[in-house]
Amino acid sequence: ARADDGELFIERSESESLAFTDGKLKQANYSTDLGFGLRAVAGEAVGYAHADALTKDALLRAVDAVSAVTRGHSGEAALPPSGTNLHLYDAVNPLSGPALAGPSQTHVRWCG
Numbered sequence: 001a002r003a004d005d006g007e008l009f010i011e012r013s014e015s016e017s018l019a020f021t022d023g024k025l026k027q028a029n030y031s032t033d034l035g036f037g038l039r040a041v042a043g044e045a046v047g048y049a050h051a052d053a054l055t056k057d058a059l060l061r062a063v064d065a066v067s068a069v070t071r072g073h074s075g076e077a078a079l080p081p082s083g084t085n086l087h088l089y090d091a092v093n094p095l096s097g098p099a100l101a102g103p104s105q106t107h108v109r110w111c112g
Contacts, residue, residue: 003042009038012054014030036050045069
């Protein structure tokens with residue numbers, strides 16, 4: 001409310017790394033990340049907040065933080081961008097597929 005523009009970015013990623021030496025698995029790592037960033041623009045002021053948890057409480061705290069730039073600003077909402085989103089990647093998670101095999105090292109990162 002009262003902002004000229006704003007964005008909400010949501011990210012979920014998984015990463016798996018396997019290191020082999022002489023055909024034997026020597027190191028394996030797996031991690032997941034989930035979070036968001038929220039931005040509000042009011043005139044020349046920009047407010048940004050982010051969190052590594054995607055919860056209602058985290059979103060509400062972010063909204064409260066970025067709304068500081070709108071205080072005393074009446075704002076006019078910008079028109080939304082035209083629908084130009086292209087699907088650049090398949091919606092297939094390679095980490096849930098068959099086991100990976102490699103001569104020395106294999107690394108897969110998936111963001112969806």
